[in-house]
Amino acid sequence: MDEPLDAPLYWEANYEIVLALREHYPHIELEELGIEELHRMIVALPHFADEPNLGNEAILQAIFCEWYEEMASG
16 A cells, blocks of 8 residues: 555655655756755655654665656656
């Protein structure tokens, strides 16, 4: 069962974070996106409810890769 888009977002919910990022930043150029900017974008999402400082580079890279794959597949 999919989480509703207004459910709280936590770092381990990569796919749900990607869906929210796609909704809030539909025209982003991922090739120009840095890790620090991605972190700022995620913690600024309306339903982000986790501790911002828990978002380490490995988590951010995983979210970025999933977002890139989502954008590539349409």
